[in-house]
Amino acid sequence: MAPSTTPDTRRRILLTAMELFAAKGYGSTSVSDILSRSQANSGSLYHFFPGKQDVLIGVLEMYRDGIQEMLLDPAWRGVEDPVERVFALLAAYRGMLLESECLYGCPIGSLALEIHEPDPPVRELLAQNFTNWTTAIQGCLNEAGLPGGVDRKGLAEFILTTMEGAVMQARTHREIGYFDRSIEQLRQHMALLTQRALA
Amino acid sequence: MAPSTTPDTRRRILLTAMELFAAKGYGSTSVSDILSRSQANSGSLYHFFPGKQDVLIGVLEMYRDGIQEMLLDPAWRGVEDPVERVFALLAAYRGMLLESECLYGCPIGSLALEIHEPDPPVRELLAQNFTNWTTAIQGCLNEAGLPGGVDRKGLAEFILTTMEGAVMQARTHREIGYFDRSIEQLRQHMALLTQRALA
DNA sequence: GCTTCACTTGAACGATCGTTCAAGCGACCC
DNA sequence: GGGTCGCTTGAACGATCGTTCAAGTGAAGC
Known part of the structure; x- marks a missing residue:
């Protein structure tokens, strides 16, 4: 779907969140943690995910799949x-x-x-x-x-x-x-x- | 109130925290949760405990003992x-x-x-x-x-x-x-x- | 050239967080 | 009565939380 040149922000956010949730847990990982480590802006994250919990859902889907x-x-x-x-x-x-x-x-x-x-x-x-x-x-x-x-x-x-x-x-x-x-x-x-x- | 029984605020805080930590976890339990459920004021809590983590320590000591x-x-x-x-x-x-x-x-x-x-x-x-x-x-x-x-x-x-x-x-x-x-x-x-x- | 639209930017918001502190209370000792 | 001190009161603080949004970018279709 997406060309190889696109930064694939959504995936970058999910991989960062996966790493941070594993290291610090869900509650202790802040959205701004995810943003700074994945080099994304809050607007981008909230463009792809309705909220923080939906990032968690995305991460759990990655593990599952x-x-x-x-x-x-x-x-x-x-x-x-x-x-x-x-x-x-x-x-x-x-x-x-x-x-x-x-x-x-x-x-x-x-x-x-x-x-x-x-x-x-x-x-x-x-x-x-x-x-x-x-x-x-x-x-x-x-x-x-x-x-x-x-x-x-x-x-x-x-x-x-x-x-x-x-x-x-x-x-x-x-x-x-x-x-x-x-x-x-x-x-x-x-x-x-x-x-x-x-x- | 009951005058015959000592208020024992410290113990009341610990028992409330024990209950809340078990039900909601440590991170999701706020100090104000503990205060309202134990009918105490923040000053009292911080008189007995240097910080929230010390309440957790007290709870873990209660479990241990x-x-x-x-x-x-x-x-x-x-x-x-x-x-x-x-x-x-x-x-x-x-x-x-x-x-x-x-x-x-x-x-x-x-x-x-x-x-x-x-x-x-x-x-x-x-x-x-x-x-x-x-x-x-x-x-x-x-x-x-x-x-x-x-x-x-x-x-x-x-x-x-x-x-x-x-x-x-x-x-x-x-x-x-x-x-x-x-x-x-x-x-x-x-x-x-x-x-x-x-x- | 103009429109569309997916995506980005980052300042700003209100809520809530853990914590502080000056003031007050009341039991006990002098 | 005056002083001490353990404990209480609750307003207030700065920090950080998750979230919002108006504005901007740039490629694709017309």
Whole structure:
């Protein structure tokens, strides 16, 4: 649609907001923060977005629509085994924690807990992001040779639960060990689930 | 007013702030919110607290010092079995979710993820709250007849991880089922850990 | 050349934020 | 009675918030 020469202000604003929301949260990021970091003027922002919340909606849509390219593809590059892919994704979050000295983990989880009374479209997008995540994991679990009795959807949700809880503790203690130990427990759990059928 | 009871403005401010921080978060709670709901004046608040952040510190200290009376004692009333106590505590969080139609879960977890760059005293208090929680759970696990090889500290942290992640998903989806399914996975995990030694 | 229109510019707005402070109150000690 | 002091009162402050808008730009269609 837009020629390559256009500055693509809308996208620049969204990418900046994505970065700032992840780093400082939604409430602590001011519109003028977004404007100065994205080199845009308030009039431009309000030309594309009715208000600040609609910038958040745009960011959550980017996460939702980009989960494959932005998250799964990089995490799963060179990893074929479906169970390994589960832990490769978790390792990607570990990497984000390490890069930021345990400051930033999962941007969706942070926003989900920060925004206490979200308007319906925001809540819905947060939920969609979680659902897409667990659906991707469920795909791995389906490929994996799990015993028949295992509840794949429940286990996929549990893996998200573990990631979010582990990120929260690692961030709070500023210590990656809290993340690692929870992941290790999850690994044990999945091993026991697999092994139970063999016994 | 009631002359027999001391006004105890400081405590009234803290209890109000505790309530508001849990309901709206720290950033979205204004000082004037606290003042009007606690029937205090700004001068009184700033007489007791250097600033808003010190109110948060006071609230986190209340949570830390009151974990036994406010959280564990009510949850464990009439429950003696140590493993049952673990799930009774989790059931207490389930109750908070239900009472609020899946809006409020764990106030510490919400604050931990909302406050992205906490000053050291705040971060330290959040970490202390988590540590006290896992230490209490570890006490249960020590009493329980777990096989010798089980990592009690790691498992206690994993139980907190599960609670926080499960609360996050239930809140985001506004559906208690997301909480329940993660707890069920945890129950399986603990059952498998116990049973493995018997096999 | 003129019009149209998507987009940009940036000053300005009212609201609300956290915070300050001079003044006042009242219980207790001298 | 006078003085001290912990606590209260509430108006006021400057800063910053999200948002508005009138004016301007420039490419495309006629």
